[in-house]
Amino acid sequence: MINFSKIPGNLLLKAGAISSLGDIVSDKRAPATPVAVFLVDHYFRDAELVRGLPLDDCDRLVFVDSSSEPTTIGVNKIYDEMEGAQQKICCVVGIGGGSTLDTAKAISNLLGNGGRAEDYQGWDLLSKPGIFKIGVPTLSGTGAEASKTCVLMNEEKNLKLGMNSRFTVFDFLIMDPDLTGSVPRDQYFYTIMDTYIHCIESLNGAFRHPLADALSDQALKLVDAIMTSEDMMSENNRAQAVVASYLGGCAIGNSYVGLVHPLSAGLSMTLKTPHCLANCIVMNAMEDYYPTEYSAFMAFQSRQGISVPRGIAANLTESQYDRLYEASIVHRIPLENALGPEFKEKLPKETVTQIFKRM
Ligand code: NAD
Ligand code: ZN
Numbered sequence: 001m002i003n004f005s006k007i008p009g010n011l012l013l014k015a016g017a018i019s020s021l022g023d024i025v026s027d028k029r030a031p032a033t034p035v036a037v038f039l040v041d042h043y044f045r046d047a048e049l050v051r052g053l054p055l056d057d058c059d060r061l062v063f064v065d066s067s068s069e070p071t072t073i074g075v076n077k078i079y080d081e082m083e084g085a086q087q088k089i090c091c092v093v094g095i096g097g098g099s100t101l102d103t104a105k106a107i108s109n110l111l112g113n114g115g116r117a118e119d120y121q122g123w124d125l126l127s128k129p130g131i132f133k134i135g136v137p138t139l140s141g142t143g144a145e146a147s148k149t150c151v152l153m154n155e156e157k158n159l160k161l162g163m164n165s166r167f168t169v170f171d172f173l174i175m176d177p178d179l180t181g182s183v184p185r186d187q188y189f190y191t192i193m194d195t196y197i198h199c200i201e202s203l204n205g206a207f208r209h210p211l212a213d214a215l216s217d218q219a220l221k222l223v224d225a226i227m228t229s230e231d232m233m234s235e236n237n238r239a240q241a242v243v244a245s246y247l248g249g250c251a252i253g254n255s256y257v258g259l260v261h262p263l264s265a266g267l268s269m270t271l272k273t274p275h276c277l278a279n280c281i282v283m284n285a286m287e288d289y290y291p292t293e294y295s296a297f298m299a300f301q302s303r304q305g306i307s308v309p310r311g312i313a314a315n316l317t318e319s320q321y322d323r324l325y326e327a328s329i330v331h332r333i334p335l336e337n338a339l340g341p342e343f344k345e346k347l348p349k350e351t352v353t354q355i356f357k358r359m
Contacts, residue, residue: 008172035058043182069160072154079111092111105150105163122163146173192245197283218247258337284308324356
């Protein structure tokens with residue numbers, strides 16, 4: 001199969017765009033497939049946003065618990081609960097941050113392909129498109145709205161892996177900066193830093209792609225302007241963050257991360273640290289590897305009054321450091337992208353442990 005680039009082309013980008021959701025969903029309803037599935041971040045359970053959803057009696061509304069990252073078990077459970085309606089679904093709408101968007105993509109893929117979520121963790125394992133999927137990000141930074149993967153924890157296999165496929169891409173996006181106003185400031189910072197970190201890793205890497213370079217370059221300019229301004233969450237900055245996140249997500253499909261993401265994955269697997277927070281914690285110890293970007297990252301924190309937690313891996317047991325090392329060093333391609341084919345010699349366990357202790 002040819003591994004070509006695919007990004008969501010159909011999108012509405014403006015403040016208040018969520019008001020068009022009803023029209024987009026009703027276009028998809030048909031006599032044989034009248035049911036729309038809404039997967040909404042649990043934060044919005046009692047919010048105006050939910051009261052305004054274009055819900056028909058036959059629709060399914062599921063609140064996604066984003067207090068931990070999505071799992072194959074959780075996705076399978078949501079899918080199984082749709083038993084009886086599965087053949088009648090016209091579209092899946094995901095409204096939330098990366099966790100909810102990834103859950104929505106995975107549910108759409110299962111509805112189109114059957115089976116279990118874990119069957120599709122890997123590359124190009126889906127044989128058919130999913131059900132029409134609409135993404136509505138409420139938190140900017142992961143790029144999940146634009147990327148062709150949905151990341152799931154597989155606890156049985158101790159593995160965090162996405163369904164990487166052109167069929168995972170959203171068919172329609174509603175990008176409405178008004179939806180991000182309620183995000184707590186620290187969460188907002190951690191998540192938009194995912195765009196920043198992805199782009200700096202990719203631009204400093206050996207494996208490059210001209211489109212990813214151009215997209216990353218532009219996303220970085222936007223993030224830099226947001227973070228060096230007075231209030232990263234001003235109306236204008238939230239609108240810019242929506243764009244930066246989308247551009248970063250479009251870049252991901254053609255580029256590779258570097259050293260930060262493997263170490264961050266180590267923290268997520270070993271200490272259950274959420275992805276975007278873990279990235280920031282790692283970035284605090286990256287002065288030797290990404291010196292210019294490290295300085296900028298420190299300046300962003302101080303300008304915006306954010307302090308990324310320190311010391312979470314300072315005093316662990318030897319077996320925890322072993323697990324951190326194993327869960328990091330396994331990411332061959334990003335590490336090779338950052339450090340070259342001899343990455344294992346450059347990152348012996350003692351060095352990795354010292355980096356974790358410095359966080
Ligand atoms: P998230 O979806 O995990 O949400 C984090 C917190 O923010 C939650 O408590 C949530 O309730 C809250 N929240 C979200 N929107 C809000 C709003 N408008 N107002 C108030 N609170 C709000 O956060 P995230 O950082 O966007 O996503 C992380 C997930 O994204 C991880 O599971 C990670 O693996 C995944 N990810 C996916 C991709 C991809 O390409 N698919 C890329 C990077 C990360
Ligand atoms: Zn990331």
